[in-house]
Amino acid sequence: MISIAILGFGNVGHHLYRAFRKRPVKVLQVFSPSLKVSEEAGTQFINDVSQLEKADIYIVAIKDNAIPSFTDSLPFENRLVVHTSGTSALNSISEKQRRGVFYPLQTFSKEAEVNWKTIPICIESEHKEDLPLLQELGNILSENVVEISTEKRQELHLGAVWVNNFSNHLFHLAEDFLKEAHVDFNLLRPLIMETARKLEAMSPSEAQTGPAKRHDTQTMEAHLKLLKDPKHKEIYKLLSKSIQSKF
Template sequence: MISVSIIGSGNVATHLFKAFTKTKSVTVKQWFSRDISKISSYKNDVDVIDDFSKLTEADIYIIAVSDDAIPEVSEALPFENRLVVHTSGSVSLYKLDKKNRRGVFYPLQTFSKEAKVDFKTIPLCIETIGKKDYPLLKSLAEALGSSSHKINGDQRKALHLAAVFVNNFSNQMYRIAHEITEMEGVEFDILKPLILETAKKVQDLSPYMAQTGPAKRNDNKTIKRHLKQLESEEHKTIYSLLTESIKKTHGTSILRRSSEQASSVTKTIET
C-alpha cells in the first residue's frame, strides 16, 4: 500500500484525491489546505488539516498548488529526507527544497473541478533525482491505471508548452467560433461533431497530413471573404496569422509568391 499526503486544494489536487480513493493500493493519509474550508466537505473521507506541523509520515507528499507557490510550500514542510513531488508541467524539479528527496508527478491533462476525468487515459510524466524514487512514482501512476513516462526537465517543459497550443489555444479558438455563431443566432453545438472529428483524425494521422481548409489549398477568394465577414480586428489578426502559418507549413505561401513573381517576369518579357 502506497501512502500519500496531498498539499493543495485546487483542480489537480481534488481530482488526484478522488482518483486515489478509488484505488486498492493507495491510501490518502492527509489532505492539507491553508484554507481548510475548501476541503472541509471531505473531512469524513480523509484527515483534512491546515497546519504543516500536523503532517504525519507518508511515502509521498504531493504538492499540487500554483506554480509560484511551490518553492514556498516545499520550504515550509517540517521534515527532511522524505519524497516530495510537485505536479507542475513548467516548474523545475530543483525549485523544491533540497532538504527532501525531490520528484515531479505531472499529469498531462486539463483539469476543471466540474468535469470528470479518467486517469486511465491520462499520461503521467515522472521525473526524479534519486533513482530509487522513480519506481515508487511509477507504481503510483500504475495504481491510477495511467501510462507513465520517464522524462527530464527540458522534455517536460516542451510538453507543457505544446499542451498550451493543443489545449488552451484550441479552446480559445472554440470561444471565438462561439462568438461568431452567436452573432448570427446559430447553435455552436452544430460544430461539435467537427471538433470531435478533428481530434479523432490526429490519433491516426500526423497534424501535417490532417490539415485541410482554404489556407492549405491557397483559396485566397475564400480567405478574403472570411476576413471581410469578421467584424473584430482581433479576430481578423488571429485569422490572418494562422492562415499565413498554415500556408508556410504547406508551401502555399511560397508557391503563391513564386507564381506572382513568374507572372511578373512574363509580363515584363511580353512588354
C-alpha cells in the first residue's frame, strides 16, 4: 500500500485527504501550521515539519509562491516530493528532493463534493523510476491519469482559467446584476447547466449562440443601456467583439 503525507490543508489538501482515506492508500500524516496536533483513523495531524515521518510520496498542496521555500525547509532529502499546482514548474520544488507533479485538474471548494473518477490527474517526475508510483497513485483516484510536461501543464492550466475562473466570474456579475434588478438568479441555473452539457456533444464553436454571434446590434445596444457600471459595459463590448470576430 502506498503511503503518503499531505502537506497543506486548504481546498486541494482537504479533498485529497477525504479521497485517499476512503481508498487503499495509507495517509500517514497531514501537515498545516494551523492544525492542532491530533489523530484520526490512523492519520496524524501535525503543525511542525520536524514531525514528518517517512512516506512514499509527500504531496505539497500549498500556494504556488510558497513551494520553493517550503520544500527547501523539509527536514529530509532525496524523497519523492510532488506539488499539486497547475502553473508551478517541476523545478520549483527543492533540488534536494526527487521532484514530481500530481495535479488534479478540477476546481475545489471544501464544501463541494467532486467525482474523482472523472478528474484528469496530470503527473510529471524528474526521475523516470518515480513515474510508475505516481501513475499508480493517480489510478487509485481517477480513470484519467496523464503524463504531461511542465510547459503543456501550464498551457492547460491557462485553458482551465478561461473555462472555469472567468466563466464563474461572469456568473457572479450576472448574479449581482439580477440581484440589483430584483430578479431571481436561480432562473438562470438550467441555462448554465445546459451550456455545459452541450459541450459533451459539440465543440464550443458549434455551441455558440446569442446576439453577438447573430450580429444583432439592436439587442446588444439595448443590453448596454441596462448596464449601469462602465466596467461592465466594457466587458460586454469586449466579449461581444471577441464572439463576432469568430463568426
